[in-house]
Amino acid sequence: MLKDKVALVTGAAQGIGYAIAAEFAKQAANVVLADYNPKVNEVAEQLNAKSAGQITGLVMNVMDNDSIKNGLDQVINDFGHLDYVMNNAGGGVLKPFAELTDDDFDKTINLDLRGTFQCMRAEINVFLQQGYGSIVNTGALGSIYNPGGMGAYNAAKNGIMGMTQAAAVDYAEVDCKINPNAVRTKKISF
Numbered sequence: 793m794l795k796d797k798v799a800l801v802t803g804a805a806q807g808i809g810y811a812i813a814a815e816f817a818k819q820a821a822n823v824v825l826a827d828y829n830p831k832v833n834e835v836a837e838q839l840n841a842k843s844a845g846q847i848t849g850l851v852m853n854v855m856d857n858d859s860i861k862n863g864l865d866q867v868i869n870d871f872g873h874l875d876y877v878m879n880n881a882g883g884g885v886l887k888p889f890a891e892l893t894d895d896d897f898d899k900t901i902n903l904d905l906r907g908t909f910q911c912m913r914a915e916i917n918v919f920l921q922q923g924y925g926s927i928v929n930t931g932a933l934g935s936i937y938n939p940g941g942m943g944a945y946n947a948a949k950n951g952i953m954g955m956t957q958a959a960a961v962d963y964a965e966v967d968c969k970i971n972p973n974a975v976r977t978k979k980i981s982f
C-alpha cells in the first residue's frame with residue numbers, strides 16, 4: 793500500500809497516464825493527475841470519489857517551464873512532499889521519414905523529449921531539496937525498436953531513454969539531504 797505517498801502523473805486525463813494514476817489510487821496513494829487538458833479536473837474528481845487517498849487534478853503543460861514550476865509548487869503546497877513522478881505526457885507524428893516536415897519533427901521532439909526533460913529537471917530540483925524521490929518516464933517500443941514510420945517519434949523516445957540513464961548516473965549516489973549540490977561525476981572509458 794502507498795498510503796500517505798504522493799504521486800504525480802503527467803498526461804493523466806486519459807489513456808495510459810490515467811491507467812497509471814488509477815493504479816496509484818488503488819494503492820491508496822494521494823495522486824495528482826496533471827494534463828494540459830482542463831478535463832483532467834473532472835477526471836480526477838471522479839477518481840477521487842472511489843479512492844482512499846486524495847486525488848486532485850492539475851492543469852499543467854509539460855512544454856511550458858512556468859506551468860511546470862507552478863504545478864510542482866502547488867503539489868508541494870497541497871501535500872508537503874512528492875514521492876513519485878510518472879512523466880507520461882507524450883505522443884508524436886508517425887509518418888514515413890521522407891514525408892516528415894520540420895514542424896512534425898519539432899512538435900514530436902518538443903512534446904516527448906523536451907517536455908520530459910523540462911519536467912525531469914524541475915522534479916529533480918524538488919527531490920534534491922526534500923532528499924528523496926523517484927521518476928519513471930514513459931518511453932515506447934520506439935525507444936528500442938522501430939517498426940517503421942517513426943523517424944521523429946523514435947528520435948524522441950530513444951532520447952528519453954538516454955536522458956533517463958544520464959539523470960540516473962548523475963544522481964545515483966547523491967545523498968540529497970547532505971549535499972544538495974553534489975553530482976556524481978563518473979569516469980567513463982570508451
Ligand SMILES: NC(=O)c1ccc[n+]([C@@H]2O[C@H](COP(=O)([O-])OP(=O)(O)OC[C@H]3O[C@@H](n4cnc5c(N)ncnc54)[C@H](O)[C@@H]3O)[C@@H](O)[C@H]2O)c1
Pocket residue numbers: 802803804805806807808809826827828829852853854855880881882883884903907930931932933
Ligand atoms: N498508445 C500507445 O500505443 C503507446 C505505446 C507506447 C508508448 N506510448 C506513450 O505513452 C504515453 C501516453 O500515451 P497514450 O496512448 O495514453 O496517449 P493519449 O493521447 O491517449 O494521452 C496523452 C495525454 O497527454 C496529454 N498531453 C498532451 N500534450 C500535453 C502537454 N503538452 N502537457 C500535458 N499533457 C499533455 C493529453 O491531453 C492526453 O491526456 C505517451 O508518452 C506515448 O508516447 C503510447
